Amino acid sequence: MPTPSPRSLDAWLKQLDKQLLPVPADCHQRVCRALGDSRRSLRYIADLMQGSPALALRVLREANRQTGALGEPAESLENAIGRLGLQRTEELLHRQPTLPAEDIPRALRQVQLISQHASQQANGLFAGRLARLWQEIHWGSLLFLAPVWTLLAAQPELFDQWEQRVLIEGEPASRVEQELLGVPLLQLCLALAEHWRLPEWVVQGYRLLTQDRRLLIKALHIARDNEHPLHQQQLLDAEPQLRRWLTQPGNTIVLANGLALSAHQAWSSPHSLRWQRLTGLYLQLPLHEVQQQIHQQAAQSARQHAVSGLWHPAEALLWPSGALHLRVPAQATGAPPPPKVTEVDEWRHLCTQLLAQPSAFHNLEQLGSAAGQALQACGLQRVLLLMADRSHSRLRALYHAGLDQSATGLLLEPQHSQVLRRLLKEPGQLRLTPGNFAQFSALLPGALKLLFPSEHLVFRSLVCNGRVALLLVVDRQGSPFSEANLQAFGKTAQCIERALASFAKRTP
Incomplete structure (x- = not known):
């Protein structure tokens, strides 16, 4: 039969004062080796101990207990180790329970x-x-x-x-x-x-x-x-x-x-x-x-600290x-x-895939598909990814969603569009709204205007190895973009750009 929990301050203090904190076994071993190495400084040992906050607490508590109520408490772990001495600190650590990290x-x-x-x-x-x-x-x-x-x-x-x-x-x-x-x-x-x-x-x-x-x-x-x-x-x-x-x-x-x-x-x-x-x-x-x-x-x-299975903000x-x-x-x-965040969960999974090191993709088509799906998961209904050739003389469709089948195999020649030339010259973003649509519409290729019959569009170019490699075109089925939509798009574009950089560094 389980022991009932304490219900008073004194009872809790009595129980918790005796409670030992488990320490990850691998961290415990590293600290013990450092304590036995005469070449290691107190600063180095204290820094190493930070991998397990439980070790730091145990050493600090013991140093302050030995100092007594009349002495000043140690304000840092380095100071606490100095008060205890290396041998006493090592003995203390050997009495600390250890477990594999996943069992804590x-x-x-x-x-x-x-x-x-x-x-x-x-x-x-x-x-x-x-x-x-x-x-x-x-x-x-x-x-x-x-x-x-x-x-x-x-x-x-x-x-x-x-x-x-x-x-x-x-x-x-x-x-x-x-x-x-x-x-x-x-x-x-x-x-x-x-x-x-x-x-x-x-x-x-x-x-x-x-x-x-x-x-x-x-x-x-x-x-x-x-x-x-x-x-x-x-x-x-x-x-x-x-x-x-x-x-x-x-x-x-x-x-x-x-x-x-x-x-x-x-x-x-x-x-x-x-x-x-x-x-x-x-x-x-x-x-x-x-x-x-x-x-x-x-x-x-x-x-520095995030591990699988734990939540980091x-x-x-x-x-x-x-x-x-x-x-x-x-x-x-x-x-x-809850069901209402299924798309967010999918978006997060796809962004994690894009950010993987080394690259998780074997070819550009795989990368483009994950990138396009991530853009859809963050609330963008129509998506087109255009890949630029080395001379920036052509753009070809790498991925599309929510568009007419004419988007398959789409080829554009940027020299005929001032907007595309500008976006390929250097990374940038252009947002079309009813207020500026008339100004830019004439500068867009007709094929794009047919695919995106909307006054609410966003264009963004992404860089890889110092040159624009990818152009994104997205909209919300003709609806206006909210600030949240734009933030989500921006963060997804950053993930895609990092995925391009990782893909370029992969070992064939």
């Missing part, structure tokens, strides 16, 4: 991936501006969710239940946490952070979220007016205490984890936008610049706008996607 509970691996994403956001957004404090920023952001790691190592089913009820069904998080745990989750995290003597910024962050939300709420209200920075500054000048609090460097780890956690749900959710605007207020940057930077850091995190940056909020809960929980 998915919920634990998923939240540790969120922590690694948060650490990348903190490093990219803040560490360069506060270079003297980069270690505190890095390790504080990585370890901020460490209490949750231990909770999910003990009871991994809690994560799926929380995602299902909060992210998918929309129940209030506080009510769900009370029912599942018997105590508020943030209070439990604060108690564990204090008990383990985690870095001071981690403790301060949980105190802010549990005991002193007044300043945070005031800052969030000011951050909403991101389009008027002068007015924001006037509001901050009127409240010196709020201004001083906002600029504290310790807030960076709360911001980074807020960004990473909210992106796990959806980049465009109100919760995510609140953290993006607050980050903009902290950095004194407009929202669009903040979003550009956090998207770049998410992509960098995915390159950077994947959603490739999807059409408007589909993101439908996808994340299904991906995160492992539940089958």
Whole structure:
């Protein structure tokens, strides 16, 4: 008969303090070899340990436990290893349970991936501006969710239940946490952070979220007016205490984890936008610049940390706008996607195929077919892909969909069309609307106008090895393009261009 879950703060602390976190066996072996190699520096060993956040937590907790309540807690892993010594650190690691990565509970691996994403956001957004404090920023952001790691190592089913009820069904998080745990989750995290003597910024962050939300709420209200920075500054000048609090460097780890956690749900959710605007207020940057930077850091995190079977928010940056909020809960929980996102699922699969390294295609016809299908899956009903010859004297149809059969074997001579010549000369995009259709219609080949009887068209040329190789022509069966349609088309075109580059590098 299973042991009932704790229902009080003291009972949870007692159970979780004894809980050991499993470590991926391959990472454990690499760290142990490095510890036994006298040529390796503490910095190198600490960097290697980041591959398993559980190892970093174990070493930091042990170093701070030995220091005692009167000593300053170690703020970085390098400092913690120095306090313990290499031999003691190695002995500690040998007592840590190891498992093949795929056997570690998915919920634990998923939240540790969120922590690694948060650490990348903190490093990219803040560490360069506060270079003297980069270690505190890095390790504080990585370890901020460490209490949750231990909770999910003990009871991994809690994560799926929380995602299902909060992210998918929309129940209030506080009510769900009370029912599942018997105590508020943030209070439990604060108690564990204090008990383990985690870095001071981690403790301060949980105190802010549990005991002193007044300043945070005031800052969030000011951050909403991101389009008027002068007015924001006037509001901050009127409240010196709020201004001083906002600029504290310790807030960076709360911001980074807020960004990473909210992106796990959806980049465009109100919760995510609140953290993006607050980050903009902290950095004194407009929202669009903040979003550009956090998207770049998410992509960098995915390159370093993403693994099969876990959800990384950077994947959603490739999807059409408007589909993101439908996808994340299904991906995160492992539940089958709802029927209304079948096309998005197909679009994502095709883009993944296009981005494969090395190229998954044996010939251009295969690549063109996948590219055309991806364009259709993102909502474009009529699609034509034209391949340019080396001299740019001819364009031939590589793929078409939704068009008359006359598109098969279509050949165009660009010298007769000023629009085609311009698009072949350098990469570019031309969008036709009723407002400019009369201006450009006379410059288009008659064969194209017959295939696309529409005043709403988009042309785009794609480069391979420094020259335009492919021309895309798409429309929505004569309907206007929405902003979401254009974003989806742009992202798909980028995937096709990368597929062309990979195909050109393939080994025959």
